[in-house]
Amino acid sequence: MSASRRHHGHDxxxxxxxxxxxxxxxxxxxxxxxxxxxxxVLFSISSVNTSKLDALQKALQDAFSGKVLSGGxxxxxxxxxxxxxxxxxxxPLPALSPIQTANEVDNTPKGALKEQQQLYALKRRIDKxxxxxxxxGRVLTxxxxxxxVIQLLTDKVFFDxxxxxxxxxxxxxxxxxxxxxxxEHRHPIVVEGHTDxxxxxxxxxxxxxxxxxxxxxxxxxxxxxxGVLKRRLSFSGYADEDPIASNSTAAGRSRxxxxxxxxxxxxxxxxxxxxxxxxxxxxxxxxxxx
Numbered sequence: 001m002s003a004s005r006r007h008h009g010h011d012x013x014x015x016x017x018x019x020x021x022x023x024x025x026x027x028x029x030x031x032x033x034x035x036x037x038x039x040x041v042l043f044s045i046s047s048v049n050t051s052k053l054d055a056l057q058k059a060l061q062d063a064f065s066g067k068v069l070s071g072g073x074x075x076x077x078x079x080x081x082x083x084x085x086x087x088x089x090x091x092p093l094p095a096l097s098p099i100q101t102a103n104e105v106d107n108t109p110k111g112a113l114k115e116q117q118q119l120y121a122l123k124r125r126i127d128k129x130x131x132x133x134x135x136x137g138r139v140l141t142x143x144x145x146x147x148x149v150i151q152l153l154t155d156k157v158f159f160d161x162x163x164x165x166x167x168x169x170x171x172x173x174x175x176x177x178x179x180x181x182x183x184e185h186r187h188p189i190v191v192e193g194h195t196d197x198x199x200x201x202x203x204x205x206x207x208x209x210x211x212x213x214x215x216x217x218x219x220x221x222x223x224x225x226x227g228v229l230k231r232r233l234s235f236s237g238y239a240d241e242d243p244i245a246s247n248s249t250a251a252g253r254s255r256x257x258x259x260x261x262x263x264x265x266x267x268x269x270x271x272x273x274x275x276x277x278x279x280x281x282x283x284x285x286x287x288x289x290x
Contacts, residue, residue: 213237
């Protein structure tokens with residue numbers, strides 16, 4: 001009995017060891033199956049059925065050519081049903097302000113000449129207003145390439161030294177100029193503040209940059225108060241970076257202390273429509289205050 005049991009036990013151990021030794025075959029078979037599937041995929045994508053590819057291309061062309069989908073041709077060309085506009089070969093129009101339209105710009109020699117005549121007419125009106133106010137030498141007007149430039153020499157008339165509050169006598173003339181600019185209503189207006197090179201001390205403005213910008217802003221506020229459209233107006237301060245005379249003399253510094261009101265052109269000027277940039281009117285009498 002015991003011998004029989006030992007014999008059966010020995011056979012069980014042998015069979016269990018045989019099974020343990022052959023488990024690697026399962027992993028090997030799985031790996032071979034995966035490799036076979038991989039090679040089949042690689043083989044399938046490496047072989048292209050040209051007849052089916054041609055049929056697919058023809059079906060797509062029919063779909064997007066208008067035979068199946070309306071507007072398909074436009075979708076293929078531009079991505080939408082609107083045709084893409086070609087850029088014009090002419091140079092672009094000058095930058096337009098929000099109040100302008102392309103119809104207002106006649107960018108031809110005739111249009112430039114007409115605008116030149118309009119600017120000179122405005123110049124004569126402003127010169128007349130300055131003469132009637134007894135400030136002919138303090139307001140200088142020039143028609144330049146960028147437009148009509150109105151120079152307001154600030155000494156003792158428009159601002160006190162180191163200040164950006166317009167004086168009452170300055171308001172009298174500035175309001176008359178503002179009415180002329182308001183009635184013109186077409187050209188954009190840029191107001192530029194300028195000072196001499198002398199540093200500021202003991203004022204609310206730490207440097208000439210702030211002073212020039214504040215004076216230009218004060219003029220812009222008065223133009224708006226008189227009725228000039230806000231969207232026509234802009235301003236900037238240049239401190240002493242753009243002098244028109246030498247800062248080594250009192251007379252030169254007096255001329256450099258100024259505010260310029262510029263009516264910028266709408267049309268590109270021609271060479272024949274531009275005169276010299278020499279300022280008209282008498283030279284300003286020099287003072288020593290900023």
